[in-house]
Amino acid sequence: MAHPQLRTETASDTGLIAAWQAGDEQAAAELVGRHARALARYLSGAGAPDAEVDDLVQETFIRAFRGVARFRGQCQFRTWLLTIGGNVLKDYGRRAGRRKVLPLDESVHDVTGDPHEHAVATEVEARLTAGLQVLPRLQREVFLLRAQQGLDYEEIAAALRTTPGAARVHYHHAVRRLKEMIG
């Protein structure tokens, strides 16, 4: 198979989606190139096992492209993609029959610097990861979309089919509970 040649950054996501719908496979490859890392971060943060992240990213993109007719610009393509990723992860959890809390990948941690700070960071991140797993799904997704992906409440609300006010409430509930868990 030919190596997908990425285009320039000038094409909008919407334009690439239209191109994909018209049969342009390279448009799909370009969209994957743009959003795959953000999706991987999101899935990992939401509890995807490290060994499964690649497959879950692929599954999310495949599901998104097959259902792209349902995307009508209600939010950014990436935001919509992340919500599909949440569904894919949920389905994975059902298949796996468990919601696994995973140890953070070692490469997350900055191994240089003060060993004490490193140990503290590791512990905090582990607690945060564990805390996210026990949050209700909506709180977890709102928290990640807001704190990890940097989205505003309007964007989050559009993606999750709720209101900005409700998204804000979910976020604050999540923050309160996570702070209690992190200590």
Next chain:
Amino acid sequence: MNDDTKLEHFAKRLGAAAAERLDVDATARNVVAALRRQPARRRTWIAVHWMRVAAAVVVLLGGGLLVRQTVTVPVDSEHPDHLVADDLGDLTTEQLKDVLERFDEIVGSSTALPDSSDLRELDAQQLRDVLRSLEG
């Protein structure tokens, strides 16, 4: 660093390793290949939804017809339409005669018809007068 800032700081770091480790080009190739292997699913999805729309239309039309047949009061065909005409002046002489004849059949011959009550001998104005007297 306060608690909120610390939380956001660590939230931003979550998944960073997984993102770095991801082979984006390979992912793109695999996704495109998977989509190529099963391209018909898009068309299938569209076809399924069109079928659903068509089925919904059939159900709505069928239901509508059923409801209409169930609740519609049958119109008594013996009553000429002229009886509901608001303005008798709109009716022709023949129509007025028809109305009176039908009306006479319904209410009997106790109406205030002229003495020599052969309707065919009345002109349009007389027929209107008769009808108006019947309307009260």
